[in-house]
Amino acid sequence: MQYLASLLPTMLEGTVITVELFALTLVMSLPLGVIMAIARISRFKPLNLLMQFYVWLFRGTPLLLQLLFIYYGLGIVGIRLERFTAAVLAFVLNYSAYLAEIYRSGIQSIDRGQYEAADVLGLTYFQTMSKIILPQMFKRVLPPISNEVINLVKDTALIYAIGESELLRVAKTAAVRDFSFTPFIVAALFYLVMNGGIQQFFKWLEAKYDYYR
Amino acid sequence: MYMLQALDIYKRFHRTEVLRGISLRVEKGEVIAIIGPSGSGKSTFLRCLNRLETVDRGMIEIEGEVMVRNGPDGKALYSDERDIARLRRKMGMVFQDFNLFPHKSVLENLMLAPVIVQKTDAVLAEKTARALLDKVGLSHKADQYPYQLSGGQQQRVAIARALAMNPDIMCFDEPTSALDPELTGEVLKVMKDLALEHMTMIVVTHEIGFAREVANRVIFMDEGVIVEQGKAEDVLLRPQHERTRAFLSKVLMAR
Ligand SMILES: Nc1ncnc2c1ncn2[C@@H]1O[C@H](COP(=O)(O)OP(=O)(O)OP(=O)(O)O)[C@@H](O)[C@H]1O
Ligand SMILES: [Mg+2]
Numbered sequence: 001m002q003y004l005a006s007l008l009p010t011m012l013e014g015t016v017i018t019v020e021l022f023a024l025t026l027v028m029s030l031p032l033g034v035i036m037a038i039a040r041i042s043r044f045k046p047l048n049l050l051m052q053f054y055v056w057l058f059r060g061t062p063l064l065l066q067l068l069f070i071y072y073g074l075g076i077v078g079i080r081l082e083r084f085t086a087a088v089l090a091f092v093l094n095y096s097a098y099l100a101e102i103y104r105s106g107i108q109s110i111d112r113g114q115y116e117a118a119d120v121l122g123l124t125y126f127q128t129m130s131k132i133i134l135p136q137m138f139k140r141v142l143p144p145i146s147n148e149v150i151n152l153v154k155d156t157a158l159i160y161a162i163g164e165s166e167l168l169r170v171a172k173t174a175a176v177r178d179f180s181f182t183p184f185i186v187a188a189l190f191y192l193v194m195n196g197g198i199q200q201f202f203k204w205l206e207a208k209y210d211y212y213r
Numbered sequence: 214m215y216m217l218q219a220l221d222i223y224k225r226f227h228r229t230e231v232l233r234g235i236s237l238r239v240e241k242g243e244v245i246a247i248i249g250p251s252g253s254g255k256s257t258f259l260r261c262l263n264r265l266e267t268v269d270r271g272m273i274e275i276e277g278e279v280m281v282r283n284g285p286d287g288k289a290l291y292s293d294e295r296d297i298a299r300l301r302r303k304m305g306m307v308f309q310d311f312n313l314f315p316h317k318s319v320l321e322n323l324m325l326a327p328v329i330v331q332k333t334d335a336v337l338a339e340k341t342a343r344a345l346l347d348k349v350g351l352s353h354k355a356d357q358y359p360y361q362l363s364g365g366q367q368q369r370v371a372i373a374r375a376l377a378m379n380p381d382i383m384c385f386d387e388p389t390s391a392l393d394p395e396l397t398g399e400v401l402k403v404m405k406d407l408a409l410e411h412m413t414m415i416v417v418t419h420e421i422g423f424a425r426e427v428a429n430r431v432i433f434m435d436e437g438v439i440v441e442q443g444k445a446e447d448v449l450l451r452p453q454h455e456r457t458r459a460f461l462s463k464v465l466m467a468r
Contacts, residue, residue, distance in 0.1 A: 113308060117308065
């Protein structure tokens, strides 16, 4: 018990970094993904192709590789980023690509009739998207989005690889130092609690959107 | 001046020529029923009138203003986007499958476009919306969502939504075809009321009874052309063309 208490301060510090990365990634990639999805279905070919390439690149390579590339690889050509900045950049770029694809399929699942109804009522493209299509899309993509968010919690552990003292690294350091597996158990509990909270949040969100079909 | 004038409209999808020289002149207050077999181009023609589809060739004028005409190269030349937007707003459209906005309440469905397109004051827009709901007999459904309504009620909301923009012409594309037979009556009743108020209406329909009772003019289309048109009782009771006769006997037989 006393050992547990002694672990907590450092582990909480690690958790803060994990949570910061998690939150920053979401705050940026959730809206960015929407913009990318709209660009991806744009009739303007160059933009469309650019987004296809982007999604192909960031979904087709490991996040770990992207992280290492941005932190160490860019360093070689003189672009030195802070550890945490590099981490956020890699995560935002990667998660935006995944979210963009989820949004895109959500947007494309909306019936053509919705666009036509908005069109004959005189709504502009922007009004149609913001008032009619995107609100309906968000409801439909909640389940896949919640999967991504849970993946994100677990993926934060990857920044271990660039030497950031996030939750898992702190746990490992303590485990090796004290020759104990308790830190790993504590770390696992932290992840589980976070994901439990997220699941509850999405349950609540889905219930909130249940007012229509 | 005609409410709407369409001259020599041509339209093809890929290889198939769907409209092959259709012309139609609509006077204010006229109710026009367009009938014809499946695939004859009725919907396409209606959709061309408010530019849900673009025409390849031909001229369309709304209340004397040109929306599209033939350019020097003989191909359709559309007017300025802003003018088109203004002209399109004179036309209301009702679809076969309603296309209500499912995430908006009935009242919100009616208020949305007036508020964000016409910039109508929300209080005024709500007043108009409630009056229109009353007119289609659905005041008590104002705060419900589309999925909570029957098909007939949804279509009446869709009609009210189109009317909320205060259009001069109402277009209907088979407004009762997606409905169970026992629900068509309530929708046709609303349309009949509109006709009595001298709304200019263009209605693609399979409801021969409605066409006979309400339409001033019936147009029979087949394979992208108007085969026959005239007063409702002439076309429906004394058709001149073999194809019209064949179509009518098939439709009347089916009921
Ligand atoms: N967007 C499209 N792309 C390709 N072909 C189309 C398109 N829309 C319609 N068509 C074709 O054009 C022809 C006319 O279609 P249209 O929908 O205008 O017929 P309709 O008279 O309304 O028939 P129905 O009574 O079945 O509604 C059909 O052969 C149809 O397959
Ligand atoms: Mg049709």
